[in-house]
Amino acid sequence: MIVCVCNNVSERQIRRAVDAGHTTMPQLREELGVGTCCGKCHSCAKTVLRECLEDGAREPQPAMSMMFQSAIAA
Numbered sequence: 634m635i636v637c638v639c640n641n642v643s644e645r646q647i648r649r650a651v652d653a654g655h656t657t658m659p660q661l662r663e664e665l666g667v668g669t670c671c672g673k674c675h676s677c678a679k680t681v682l683r684e685c686l687e688d689g690a691r692e693p694q695p696a697m698s699m700m701f702q703s704a705i706a707a
């Protein structure tokens with residue numbers, strides 16, 4: 634789904650940016666340009682960002698899962 638029409642930024646791109654460590658709207662603005670033109674996408678982008686951060690908090694990243702598995706196996 635396209636979140637920012639002006640800059641052609643998709644929900645998937647926001648998710649990838651969050652996975653890469655971007656956690657704030659200013660960071661997304663800098664990285665993807667989301668919200669830098671008309672600004673109408675700001676609310677939707679913020680919602681997607683919040684959902685991505687919540688998803689990340691619930692689901693451990695693969696690297697972390699492997700660390701925990703190694704710790705349990707040792």
Ligand code: FES
Pocket residue numbers: 636637638639640667668669670671672673674675
């Ligand atoms: S839709 Fe995102 S800046 Fe216009």
